[in-house]
Amino acid sequence: METLKEKKTAQETATSMKISGAEAIIHCLLAEGVDLIYGYPGGAIMPVYDELYKFQDKLTHILTRHEQGATHAAQGYARVSGRVGVAMATSGPGATNLVTGLADAQIDSTPLVCITGQVPRHLLGSDAFQETDIIGISTPVTKWNYQVTKASEIPEIMAKAFYIAKSGRPGPVLVDITKNAQFDELDFSYKKCTGVRSYKPAPKPNPEALKQAADLINNAKKPLIVWGQGIILGKAEQELKELVEKAGIPAAWTIMGASALDTDHPLNVGMVGMHGNYGPNILTNECDVLIAIGMRFDDRVTGRLEDYAKQAKVIHFEIDPAEVNKNVHADVAVLGNSKETLGLILPLINSNSHEQWHNLFKEKYQIEYDTVIKNDIYPTKEGLTMGEVIEEINLASDQKAVIVTDVGQHQMIGCRYAKFKESKSNITSGGLGTMGFALPAAIGAKMGAMDREVVAIIGDGGYQMTIQELGVIFQHNVPVKIVVLNNDHLGMVRQWQELFFDRRYASTVMTNPDFVKIAEGYHIQAKRVTERKDLKSTVQEMMASKNPYFLEVKVEKEDNVFPMIPSGAAVSEIRLK
Amino acid sequence: MKNEWFTISVYSENNVGLLNRISGIFLKRHINIESLNVSKSEIDHVSKFTIVVNTTEKWVHNIVGQIEKQIEVIKAFYHTDDETIYQESALFKIASNLLFDERQIQNIIKESNSQIVTVSREFFVLAKSGRRFEIDEMYEQLKPFGIMQFVRSGRISVTKDEMQITSLLKEFQHN
Numbered sequence: 001m002e003t004l005k006e007k008k009t010a011q012e013t014a015t016s017m018k019i020s021g022a023e024a025i026i027h028c029l030l031a032e033g034v035d036l037i038y039g040y041p042g043g044a045i046m047p048v049y050d051e052l053y054k055f056q057d058k059l060t061h062i063l064t065r066h067e068q069g070a071t072h073a074a075q076g077y078a079r080v081s082g083r084v085g086v087a088m089a090t091s092g093p094g095a096t097n098l099v100t101g102l103a104d105a106q107i108d109s110t111p112l113v114c115i116t117g118q119v120p121r122h123l124l125g126s127d128a129f130q131e132t133d134i135i136g137i138s139t140p141v142t143k144w145n146y147q148v149t150k151a152s153e154i155p156e157i158m159a160k161a162f163y164i165a166k167s168g169r170p171g172p173v174l175v176d177i178t179k180n181a182q183f184d185e186l187d188f189s190y191k192k193c194t195g196v197r198s199y200k201p202a203p204k205p206n207p208e209a210l211k212q213a214a215d216l217i218n219n220a221k222k223p224l225i226v227w228g229q230g231i232i233l234g235k236a237e238q239e240l241k242e243l244v245e246k247a248g249i250p251a252a253w254t255i256m257g258a259s260a261l262d263t264d265h266p267l268n269v270g271m272v273g274m275h276g277n278y279g280p281n282i283l284t285n286e287c288d289v290l291i292a293i294g295m296r297f298d299d300r301v302t303g304r305l306e307d308y309a310k311q312a313k314v315i316h317f318e319i320d321p322a323e324v325n326k327n328v329h330a331d332v333a334v335l336g337n338s339k340e341t342l343g344l345i346l347p348l349i350n351s352n353s354h355e356q357w358h359n360l361f362k363e364k365y366q367i368e369y370d371t372v373i374k375n376d377i378y379p380t381k382e383g384l385t386m387g388e389v390i391e392e393i394n395l396a397s398d399q400k401a402v403i404v405t406d407v408g409q410h411q412m413i414g415c416r417y418a419k420f421k422e423s424k425s426n427i428t429s430g431g432l433g434t435m436g437f438a439l440p441a442a443i444g445a446k447m448g449a450m451d452r453e454v455v456a457i458i459g460d461g462g463y464q465m466t467i468q469e470l471g472v473i474f475q476h477n478v479p480v481k482i483v484v485l486n487n488d489h490l491g492m493v494r495q496w497q498e499l500f501f502d503r504r505y506a507s508t509v510m511t512n513p514d515f516v517k518i519a520e521g522y523h524i525q526a527k528r529v530t531e532r533k534d535l536k537s538t539v540q541e542m543m544a545s546k547n548p549y550f551l552e553v554k555v556e557k558e559d560n561v562f563p564m565i566p567s568g569a570a571v572s573e574i575r576l577k
Numbered sequence: 578m579k580n581e582w583f584t585i586s587v588y589s590e591n592n593v594g595l596l597n598r599i600s601g602i603f604l605k606r607h608i609n610i611e612s613l614n615v616s617k618s619e620i621d622h623v624s625k626f627t628i629v630v631n632t633t634e635k636w637v638h639n640i641v642g643q644i645e646k647q648i649e650v651i652k653a654f655y656h657t658d659d660e661t662i663y664q665e666s667a668l669f670k671i672a673s674n675l676l677f678d679e680r681q682i683q684n685i686i687k688e689s690n691s692q693i694v695t696v697s698r699e700f701f702v703l704a705k706s707g708r709r710f711e712i713d714e715m716y717e718q719l720k721p722f723g724i725m726q727f728v729r730s731g732r733i734s735v736t737k738d739e740m741q742i743t744s745l746l747k748e749f750q751h752n
Contacts, residue, residue: 140601197651198590321642
């Protein structure tokens with residue numbers, strides 16, 4: 001039942017009222033259903049913070065310890081919840097500190113609205129204190145951006161910002177608001193944006209393309225599905241599962257697509273790409289029809305393009321027309337939202353089971369298991385491996401945790417071995433490869449899914465890029481589990497130096513601090529595991545904890561991640577060692 | 578794939594940051610903009626960018642996709658020279674005494690179909706519209722006599738085929 005208070009708010013927004021621009025910003029956020037934002041105050045955004053103070057019962061603001069942390073937290077929140085993440089910062093350095101998060105959200109299609117303060121209109125262009133051209137700076141890394149210089153523009157621009165961020169292929173939007181526009185008054189009324197005349201969020205599916213795609217799939221002898229994040233963003237997990245099962249097609253995923261289909265599903269054949277699974281990589285170059293769904297043929301997925309799936313007919317299901325034929329030629333392009341296009345093609349698909357073809361994947365998996373996986377997960381050597389830590393987390397969490405990874409070896413191992421039963425469970429910086437992503441993203445992920453366990457898996461390098469966000473975990477008692485896999489190296493770069501630079505380990509050795517003491521300094525329960533005998537019980541203790549928990553695992557210093565498609569090699573040239 | 582000349586036509590909202598957004602797409606791919614013209618279009622409040630590039634069809638296809646993806650872009654097209662009617666304009670500023678002293682100058686003006694825009698005691702200005710090679714030819718002919726100032730505009734072009742913007746705009750509005 002609508003409470004009296006809610007009724008009043010609804011009436012207030014329906015009829016216009018005279019308020020300041022800063023207060024209008026808050027009302028816009030509330031009207032968009034926002035109840036949580038991340039940010040950092042400063043001179044040019046102070047009027048908005050003053051309003052946040054007044055509205056703190058309706059809108060929680062989390063003070064991250066760096067603006068970059070605010071963007072990654074907002075990303076983590078958006079990625080687990082499917083809602084728009086909101087970050088706020090002041091002008092100048094506050095705004096420029098958002099750039100990495102914006103770029104990350106842009107390349108990984110994460111819906112964000114970032115609000116920055118700006119110097120007053122009359123000072124624009126005067127090199128005023130903390131003035132920076134954030135519109136110019138953020139243009140290449142935003143889906144849309146806009147500078148508001150008049151209070152009266154605020155409602156329309158905010159509505160447009162949310163609409164653009166979340167519709168079609170999602171992405172980050174930045175709204176820069178001059179200080180005078182925050183102070184000045186306007187007649188406020190809010191109307192949600194339902195369309196922008198020059199912007200078409202998703203193309204309409206073409207029946208002819210759907211029919212051609214269905215024909216190709218129905219006649220295929222060796223079809224392979226490779227899905228990406230487009231399944232998760234389009235909420236098409238169920239349609240994907242039905243397609244895979246009905247047509248009996250082995251299905252592989254890109255790193256951003258992980259968790260859209262249960263890891264244990266019999267037709268889930270694993271990850272493609274540089275450190276993906278052996279079978280789906282090798283067999284990409286043997287399939288006769290490659291069905292790419294909501295993925296963009298990133299170079300880490302395709303390896304050498306001239307030798308990528310040349311024998312196959314390619315069907316590309318994609319929401320963004322600019323992705324079609326960008327890297328890989330599509331014989332049939334099915335444009336549109338994945339839920340819609342997959343839903344439409346399902347009735348056209350014949351039941352099938354490509355058993356012999358699927359057996360090839362099983363054979364390849366066995367080879368990979370014997371040479372790589374077994375040693376990664378059940379090592380017999382003395383040193384701890386990253387893989388066995390992930391496996392313990394799988395066991396202790398019943399495969400239900402949200403796994404947030406940073407960037408590097410642990411990320412590849414995490415994505416290879418983490419097992420998922422639920423979608424939106426693998427949060428990682430896929431396209432940009434942003435070290436420092438995981439700790440703040442895990443904070444956002446936990447706040448976006450309070451009922452779920454969130455485990456951040458981070459290397460010792462990336463951890464120290466945003467380690468200050470432990471302050472947020474402490475201050476707000478955010479019950480995330482932080483696992484640092486410490487090999488005292490920048491492990492992935494070290495691996496490349498070993499393999500491709502004659503073991504010249506330039507600047508990849510790290511002399512690390514006592515991470516346990518640092519966590520304890522923030523009053524976070526912390527343990528270090530250095531021996532296998534303590535691993536299982538400590539991981540169990542961590543997962544059973546209701547509070548934040550920090551676990552450092554000292555792993556083998558010079559382990560490598562395999563399989564590996566070396567840079568510039570073809571997917572079929574994947575190395576097992 | 579070989580490099581060719583392409584004319585990219587972009588219909589867009591008249592937005593202050595859009596030029597930056599569009600030029601960034603070329604910058605990111607190291608593709609030089611050979612000429613750029615921004616003007617109003619046949620539709621009220623809709624701007625038109627005319628951009629000339631020399632690149633492969635694969636790249637121009639890719640770029641046009643990226644341009645069209647920008648929120649304020651209504652539609653972008655690319656065409657080869659054969660598919661468009663195109664021109665450039667140039668202004669030549671020349672010392673006035675040459676008009677009387679050098680008979681050949683008058684012949685050049687006549688033969689090139691250029692116009693005298695203004696004449697003063699010190700200088701006169703010739704305007705010439707046409708294809709790039711025609712302007713280049715006129716430039717070469719005038720050069721020996723001395724050109725005080727020269728400027729050439731970006732290409733402007735219309736296509737032989739229809740560009741269906743009005744119907745697109747209606748479709749956007751109904752969506």
